[in-house]
Structure formats: C-alpha cells, structure tokens
Amino acid sequence: MIDEGRPYAGGPSVYPLRSGTQPRDPIADVRGPAHTLGMDITLMQPHGLVVSPAFSHVAVVPPGATTIYVGGQNGVDDTGTLVSDDAAEQSLRAVENARIALDAVGAGLDDVISWTVLIHQEADLRAAYGAVASTLARDGAPPLVTAALVAGLGVPGALIEVSAVAAVLRD
16 A cells, blocks of 8 residues: 555566566666566656556557557446445446456456546545555556546446556467
C-alpha cells in the first residue's frame, strides 16, 4: 500500500510484463534498463516523473501487436444486477468482468497496459480502490493507471467502473 503524503521510493522504471528482453531501439530517457512485455511492448517511467510501484507513465506498443479495448465494467453479475452495495465487492467484480472480457479474446489481466478507474464520489475510496490496487499494479510491471472520482456512473447504484487497454503480440 502506498503511504499517502510520502514520495514514492525510487526503483527501476522500465518493466517487463513477461519475458524481459532488450528492445531493438532502447529509449534513452528512462530510469533503468529497458525491458519489455513479450518481445516489444514496453512500459516505462521517464526521467523527471515520479517512480511508482503502482503505475507506469508510458506504454509503447509496436506495429503488429493486437490492441484490445475493454469498455467500462461495473460490479454487476451476468444479468446486469449489482453484486453488492459495497464498494470493495463492486470493485472486485468489475475487475473480474474485465478479466472475463479479456479472456473472451485470448488475453488476460497480465496483458493490460492501461486501466481507467472511475469511482463514485460517495464511495469509500480506500475500499473501492484498495480491493483491486494490487491486481491493477502487478509485481514488477505496473500498467498505466488513471483514476478519477466522478459524480455518477451509468449504472444506478454503481460505485466503480473500470476500463482497460491490453496489447498482445500474436504469432
């Protein structure tokens, strides 16, 4: 968990999401060695930006990779019914719904390069985000994460909505 009010500790800033290899054209303005997802998908934290274990700042997806967009997922079951009025439970289900969507096209949570997390302003922020933070961040290769508090969501009673962008190198 990130301690509020303290800067993030330094550390490597370009992360492998799978087998780490050096990119063909390393990007010079990064903190640490360049590592990649698959062969060419790279996540990095450039010099001059905060280093965080929870997110990266830049994702580079090469030509030929398949980009997958998962639209907003709420904490609803397969009938569209909210699973709970609890922010943490809704968060877990929203991410599970994103996983189901990714699985349908042969991808997974480890292929996500960017998450957008919308949290209702009346939700318990720590519960809503805390329930899924470790899943979104991943060890060693955090994707990009944008989070925002919003006045409302499209599904009545929904406290969270997540969307994702994934990238997969196909053979």
